[in-house]
Amino acid sequence: MGRKKLERPAVDSLFLTVSKMLVPEFILADFDIYGAQEFRDRWVIEMREKAGIIPKELQGISDEVVFDGYCAPIDTLSHSFVCKPIYLRIYRRRYKRSKQAIHYSNVYDFTLKGMKMVPEMGFFLKEED
16 A cells, blocks of 8 residues: 655656756757856856757858857856856857858847846846845
8 A cells, every 4th residue: 555656757857847947948949958067156057059040141042051160158147046146158059151251140139138147037136126
């Protein structure tokens, strides 16, 4: 008799749930988590743009579009957890036309104007004032 043993959820399911706790869903729509590091004074979650999200300038062209590395990362404050701030280090993909040197990348609005933090964090802090 006794209680029925609870099945442990799949690791992928747990990872997705925890990801949604730490990273805003609007960022998870276009970016994947590639790693996380703990430092003495902060956490940093590395995010990379999902493959295949081609910039508008290159969509529908006949030339071959090739992946050409990543743009410089953007660090933005997500929120605090266990008394340490959590920063998202976001890497956007860089593309170019084959045999050309001009690079293109997608543009995202991750932060509130004038602040290096996700909108949810900025709205929370404004409510506290």
